[in-house]
Each structure stands twice: as structure tokens, then as C-alpha cells.
Amino acid sequence: MSKDESVLQWLEEIWKWGFCFIKGVPVDPESTKTLIERIAFIRHTHYGGFWDFTADLTFKDTAYTNEFLGGHTDNTYFTDPARLQLFHLLSHTDGHGGASLLVDGYSAARTLRQTEPDLYQALTHYRHPWHASGNEDVCIQPSAQAPVLSVHPDMNTVYQIRWNNYDRAPKSDWELPHQKLWYEAAARYNEILNDHSRQIWTQLEPGTALIFDNWRMLHGRSEFTGKRRMCGGYVNNDDFVSRFRLLKYGREKVLNNLGNMYDAHSSSNPNSIY
Template sequence: MKLEARPLIDNVMPTTRENCQCPKCIHPDTMQRISDTFSIPQEVEIESIEHSDNMVEIKWSDNHMGLYPYAWLYAHSQGISSIEGTKSVPYPQSAQRRPRQFTPVVDPDQSPRVKYDDVMSADESLHIWLSHIWDQGFCFVDDVPINPEATQYLIERIAFIRNTHYGGFWDFTADLTFKDTAYTNEFLGAHTDNTYFTDPARLQLFHLLSHTEGSGGENLLIDGFAAAEQLRLERPEHYAQLVNHRQPWHASGNEDTCIQPSAMSPVFSIHPDMNTMYQIRWNNYDRAPKTNWSASEQTTWYRAARHYNEILQTREMWTKLKPGSALIFDNWRMLHGRAQFTGKRRMCGGYVNNDDYISRLRLLKFGRKEVLDNLGNVRGNPLNPYWYI
């Protein structure tokens, strides 16, 4: 669909000149800006406009000939929905945003599943896998060869494995190598990992390699976003408590570490542009004592936290992991836990960062050109399909 260039350009004047998309302004290999912003005259104006089928050429008053794909202009127009004649322009088919699906309580048979060979060999299957994780918060991968190497390759199919003070790819049998409850065989209540990092890992993958001479150890998953939505509907003021009070977090179990995020963070993080929840930090093991609040603020917060905890307990989904089936989940959304177990259990797995996972998903979903045309596009929020969080 062809757009009228003039209203688009009138509307984007302040940044359009600086962000000229021609090869003298954007390096064609690095995609970085190479023009000198500060040598552009402050009062630069458009002298003339030419347009072809998918490019707009603008002659600027400083004699620069600017080049802009229509898709770029469209993505970067401020307040475009109010411009006459452009209202009905739809996003391309590839960009129709699917809302996240809330995970139904209990039924592991309804869980999203993919196969190891498919995701390892075809980008289309990788795309399906990552979309399941984004849409539903988790996914199983079946027919994984039962060894750490294959599990590591599986994670690296998404992106490099995140290193932490516990290491990168891990492979352990229950002992107390690291002084953290996760490394014991005790019950582990629902939590998110890495609340103590400034940037918690986004994905976590578990693969049970063996479990002998014992039983138990079922895995717990809870859709924290769905539970938060229930909290918001039942008691909006409780929801607001978990948004508004930032909490301190820490990881101090090993002698040589005491990790704390650079800023305190709330249980529910709301995206500043999209006005939607994008990250949960819920970890009663790792929450540090907060000092900067009054006695009455504390009472109200604990009441809200107790309410959220009650809702979580009604939304538990238990699964028994089997060698050959890996579980991956969105650690910004899903809470996880584990039942107590006996016997010897060998598990392996690892983390993936948010930015690297989303980059992979975005490129698979839209293709590189469309993604680049939409850099910085927060237009039409919260339904903007290009803004994956």
C-alpha cells in the first residue's frame, strides 16, 4: 500500500534529517549512524520531495539528498494515527501482534512442545519454539539426546549461555557445591531466578539427565502474569503495592560474592512506554530487608504480597521431568519451584539473556529489513507488534 509522503514527512521533521537512511548517513555494513549530527544546521528544512514505489527522496536545505524507505517513514511518524488518510494503513501480515496467552492451570498434556531435531535443523521450527515461549511462557523440547553436550547445543541454538557467579552451562547432581537452596534436594517454593541481578536472565532451560534410587522432584510452574492480572482484578490497590514499592535483593551464599542490583526493583515492573507488565521478581529466599518505608507502608505491602502468594498457590502447574524432555521457560514471567526428592538426580541447563533471545525471535519473526525499518518504533503502543518485551 502506498502512503502519501507529505503528511508523514511534515510530521517527523525534527528527527528525519538526522536519521537519513542513505549510505553516507548510515553505514551499510555496521548499520550505525556515521553522519555528524552537530554539523546539520539547527533550522534545516525540506526543499523538495520525490517518491518512487518504496523510497522517498528528500532534498534538504543544507543540500543533502536524503533517502527514506516508506516503511521507515511510517514507523517513525509521531502521532500518525491522527493524520488524515493514513489511519487505515495496516501493519504488514507478519507484524500482527498476538497477545500473550495466559497459561491454563494444571494440564501438562496441553503444554506447548517441539522436537529437538526440528529446532536444531530448521529456522522455522526455531521460530515456532521461541514463539511458544513468548506466547505461553514455557515450552518442552522432546527427543533431546540424554547428555549435557546436546543440551548445551540446544540452548546455544537460541543464543550464547549467560554466565553467572554459578558458572555458565551447569551440570550437577544434588550436593551443596554452591550454598543456595536450589542445589539441595529440599522443597523449593515458587520463585523467579536472578532477582538480585540488575538484568535477570530471561530464559532458563532444565534437562533432567537421570534420577535413580529415589522419587519426587516434580517441577512447578506458575504463570506470574496471569496471577498478577487476577490480583489486579480482585484488588487493584494490592496490585499497585507490588508495582510501586521497590525491593532490595541479594545473593550472598558464597564467601566471595554479595550480589545486589544497582537499583531496588519492584515485584512487578511496568514498561515505561508500553504501560504493560514485562518482568516479575518474586523470590522470598533472596529478598533483602527494606529500610526506606514506614510501618504503615510495610503493613500494606505485606498484605498485598500475601494476597499474590495466595493466588499463586491456586495456579500451580506440576510436571515430572523425564530424561529426553527439556523444559524452557520465561524467567521474567513464569515462577518455578520443585518438590522435595530422594535419590540421586543429575540435571543440566543454563540461562539466556533477554536481549539475545528477543533479538533472535524478532529477526525470525519479521526478517532483518522490517526489524531495521522499525528501530526505536514505539508508535501505536501498546499494540505495536515490533516492540517485543
């Protein structure tokens, strides 16, 4: 907590693996909030800023239930989905279950690209309407429709995944053959994601926080009984990347590289983080 080098190490792990566990977090919401804020300010949404909740359906969203949740990304309905999400289980009493699931969506997309390029193309090409409208006073939709797999315009690689059946609105501006192709592609991508060898299941414990890249990793959980208290929050992409670049390369090098092309292959280029 006290050293910037440790924060850098933390961000390096998130960037490399798509997720990271932090052990030894004091089991209280205040410390968890302070931990997130070592990266950047917490992103506020219609669910609030820093959240601390039990499964009580306060918000009409599947996250606030105790049902099984398959692998998904959050915020598919925002123009700019949050990049990081941190979870800290504060307590789980009178029950069991609630294991956490992580799947690397980038890796699954690469497999689809290699094995069935037409299906990969369909998921990168067809843009969908997305929405969040479970609560009476909210109906959020992104400014532009967006595909499931967003390909970076300079890097020719997937850099942002939107994958949540509950948030995908009906698409009306496409013909039947396109629909058939897209649904075939979605079914195949879903199969790859559900390959057990790709799924990382862990049981969260009080004192260990999990943070992950919401543009890359799909997350889910098994159903549970009893009462769980969970806290956490989101961090924006731009603020995370800014912090990471500055810590890794120093301000001078970052400023001297403004406007340079992104380059994921050269670790000496601050724009290899994007």
C-alpha cells in the same frame, strides 16, 4: 535443530505460553548445551555458564538441595535477570519425587490488579533491595532497588517479576503503614500463586527439556529422594528477543522499525516482542 523455522516455532511457543517442552533431546550435556545455543549464547553467572549438577550444595543456594522449592523467579538480585532458563533432567536414580512446578506470574498479577488494585499498586510501587550472598566470595546486589512487579513504562503492563523470599534483603526506607500494605499485598499475591488451578505440575524425564520465561513464570519443585543429575543454562533477555524478532520479522522489517513505540496489540510490529 537444523532449521531456523523450528527455532522460530520454539520461541513463539515460549513467548505465547511462557514455557515449552522439547522432546527427543539426546540425554547428554553436550546436546543440551547445543540446543540452548540455537537461541543465543549461554549467560554466565557466579554459578558458572552451562551447568550440570547434582544436589550436593556446591553452591550455597536452595537450588542445590533436595528440598521442596515453592514458586519463585531466579536472578532477582541481578540488575538484569536472565530471561530464559532451560532444565534437562539427565538421570534420577534410587529415589522419587522432584516434580516441577510452573505458575504464570503475569496472569496472577492481572488477577490481583482486577480484584485488589491497591495491593497490586503496592507490589509495583515499593522497590526492594535484593542480594545473592550465599558464597564467601559473592555479594551481588542490583544497581537499583526493584519492585516485585515491574510495569513496562510504555505498555502499562507487568513485564518482569521478581519473587524470591530468600533473595529479598531487608528494606529500611519505608514507614510502618507502607510495610503493612506491602506485606498484605505479598500475602495476597502468594495466595493467588498458590491457587491449585494455576499450578502446572509435571515430572521431568530424561530426553525432554523444559525452557521457560523467567520474567514471567515462577518455577519450583517438590522434594525428592535419590540422586538427580540436571543440566541447563540461562539466556539473556536482549539476546533472546533479538533472535526472536529477527527470525519472525526478518532483518529489514526489524531495522525499519527501530525507535517505533512498543505495541503488543499489533503483531505486524516487531516491537510487539519486548
